[in-house]
Amino acid sequence: MTRVLVVDDEPQIVRALVINLKARQYEVDSAHDGATALGLAAARHPDVVVLDLGLPDMDGVEVIRGLRGWTRVPILVLSARHSSDEKVEALDAGADDYVTKPFGMDELLARLRAAVRRAEPVGDEGDVIVETGDFTVDLAAKKVNRDGKDVRLTPTEWHLLEVLVRNTGRLVSQRQLLQEVWGPSYGTETNYLRVYMAQLRRKLEGDPSRPRHFITEAGMGYRFEK
């Protein structure tokens, strides 16, 4: 059975969605704020998330980023805001679809089916915890541990690490790194990468001057190795 996580702070919307979804044999969890949503997502591993952007405790886009850190579950954004910028921001943060309120239930359900359908053949989610000889990365908990102590990373450092770890062993081009971490309009600012790679190495490598995990491929990009 398909499991849906509904996140919205308006009880009547949640109720309407839950009723409609359950009637169609979906299994439904619901949350009314971002923190609960992230917790439920981690605990229940839904097959699709319906997410309202106007939450009481945090920005909806932050919820998207929080999810995207460790899962590729389809995210269907629901929002009262019609502005183009809002949509672009949510989609680029990792949302799969964006529906404006008020919405037609039929359309929403069709978009939900589309989102679930194309996610289907994807195998089980990869390991959420990655270990190297020097440190451990927990993508879901957003934690890095080294010698038993948690390492403190800034948001940008973490984001960069995340992209690299999700592509363990693969070369990631400078362009791709810049676009995933800094946004689609970046692509040539390689000096950012130099600075932040240095910071990651300083915090995580055994010998930062001789990196074993964050490998530079001159002229091409970087590669993370366990």
Added chain:
Amino acid sequence: MTRVLVVDDEPQIVRALVINLKARQYEVDSAHDGATALGLAAARHPDVVVLDLGLPDMDGVEVIRGLRGWTRVPILVLSARHSSDEKVEALDAGADDYVTKPFGMDELLARLRAAVRRAEPVGDEGDVIVETGDFTVDLAAKKVNRDGKDVRLTPTEWHLLEVLVRNTGRLVSQRQLLQEVWGPSYGTETNYLRVYMAQLRRKLEGDPSRPRHFITEAGMGYRFEK
């Protein structure tokens, strides 16, 4: 480079899309009717299709079904019709997203990015690997392994290897190699090839002086054999 197929019978829409997409480094094909669209899709294997529903020769939904018969390429539907039923029908036929005209270019591009992003495989073992008796090449990870150790290639060496491997068993002319690796304005600088072929052989061949995989066809070009 990401390849987009634009299908619309209104020339001004096609033009606007093509200009915007090309400016963002997409490779664009376009068709103005359904039959052409299906043919182009089969011939060019686009990474994403932008499809208008109102075509002169056939129903847009038929085009979706035609595509879905053999490919899972993301389909972004563009339509002047706002009715809920139309959307549901298109989405259930296999479309990934539905945008109503008039549309904001920023939003469309963001939805396009989202569609492309989620289509890209992330499976750790989904890579295409080419094996020879002496070494293995992983095109997606940009990795070459020999005797259990990773071989370091410079950008130019890698690019050259890539072109040759993609044409395994086939003769690739000097001109084609030069143009693909060094750019369209090159074609006669065969000395470049001599230098870089030598480097590839030195790094990858068991006995570089007696190449088994990187074969010279005097006066014509080079050939890669497993």
Added chain:
DNA sequence: ACGGGGCGTCAGGGTTGCGTCAAAGAGCGC
């Protein structure tokens, strides 16, 4: 036998790209 074209090899020199450091700007909470 001789000469020329195509190819392989090698090493120097110019250019680009990378790592590092430091300091200025931008947010954020207090």
Added chain:
DNA sequence: GCGCTCTTTGACGCAACCCTGACGCCCCGT
């Protein structure tokens, strides 16, 4: 408004990479 952290920017030295030219070899035709 002040001080903190994080991000952005610039400058510099060093390493990696790319181009170039010289030389020798082999094959082929003269």
